[in-house]
Amino acid sequence: MTKSAMRGALIVLEGCDRSGKTTQCAKLVEALNNMKIPAKKISFPDRSTPIGSLINDYLARKIELPDRSVHLLFTANRWELEPEIRKQIEAGVTLIVDRYSYSGVVFTSAKQCVDFKWCCGPENGLPKPDIVMFLKLSTGEMAKRSGFGDERYENIEFQHKVDMNYDKFKNDNFIQVDAAQDVSILTNTLLEQVLKTIDTVKNQELDDL
Ligand code: DGP
Ligand code: NA
Ligand code: NA
Numbered sequence: 001m002t003k004s005a006m007r008g009a010l011i012v013l014e015g016c017d018r019s020g021k022t023t024q025c026a027k028l029v030e031a032l033n034n035m036k037i038p039a040k041k042i043s044f045p046d047r048s049t050p051i052g053s054l055i056n057d058y059l060a061r062k063i064e065l066p067d068r069s070v071h072l073l074f075t076a077n078r079w080e081l082e083p084e085i086r087k088q089i090e091a092g093v094t095l096i097v098d099r100y101s102y103s104g105v106v107f108t109s110a111k112q113c114v115d116f117k118w119c120c121g122p123e124n125g126l127p128k129p130d131i132v133m134f135l136k137l138s139t140g141e142m143a144k145r146s147g148f149g150d151e152r153y154e155n156i157e158f159q160h161k162v163d164m165n166y167d168k169f170k171n172d173n174f175i176q177v178d179a180a181q182d183v184s185i186l187t188n189t190l191l192e193q194v195l196k197t198i199d200t201v202k203n204q205e206l207d208d209l
Pocket of ligand 1: 017044045059070071074075099100103104105107108152153154
C-alpha cells in the first residue's frame with residue numbers, strides 16, 4: 001500500500017536556557033505558515049498536562065523530587081504527546097519542537113550521580129527527529145544574556161555542564177548553529193535547514209530513537 005500524502009518533518013531545536021529557542025521556534029512556524037506549509041510548534045516540558053504541572057512545581061521549587069523520579073516525569077511528558085506527534089507528522093504537518101529527549105538527557109546527567117546512559121533509556125522508542133538544530137551560545141554570551149530567573153537549573157555553572165553534555169550528541173542529524181547571530185539572520189539560517197529537511201524526508205519513514 002502506498003501512501004498518497006507526504007509526511008511532515010520532525011524538527012527539534014535544542015540549546016541551553018536563554019539561547020533563543022522559543023523565539024526561533026515561533027518565527028519558524030510563522031515563516032512556514034506564510035509559505036502555506038502546514039507547521040505547528042510544540043514545547044517540552046508541556047506544562048499544561050497533569051504531569052507537566054508536577055514538572056512546573058518542581059522547576060518552581062514548590063516540590064522536591066529525587067533526580068531519577070523527575071527525569072522520568074520529563075520523559076513521561078514527552079510520551080504523553082507521542083501519539084499526537086505521530087498523528088500530526090503523518091497528516092503532513094511539520095512540527096517545530098522546543099526541546100526534546102536531548103534536553104532530558106543533558107539536564108539530568110548534568111546532575112551528579114546520574115549516569116548518561118541511564119538517562120537515555122526511557123527515551124527509546126519516541127519518534128526520532130529528522131534534524132536537531134543546536135543553538136550554541138558561547139560562555140561569554142551566556143553570561144551577558146544571563147538575567148536568569150529563580151527556576152531550578154537557571155544558573156551559569158549548571159548551564160555550562162549542560163552545554164558540555166550536548167557535545168556528546170554530535171552526529172549527522174545534529175547541526176550546530178551560532179545562537180549569537182542577529183535574530184532574523186538566525187531565523188533564515190534555520191529556515192533553510194528546515195525546508196531542506198521537509199523535502200528530504202517527505203517520502204521517508206519516521207525513525208524511532
Ligand atoms: P523551558 O520551559 O524550555 O525553559 O524548560 C524548563 C527547564 O527545564 C529548563 O531549565 C530546561 C529544563 N528541562 C527541559 N527538559 C528537560 C528534561 O527532559 N529533563 C530535565 N531534567 N530538565 C529539562
Ligand atoms: Na527556562
Ligand atoms: Na523554552
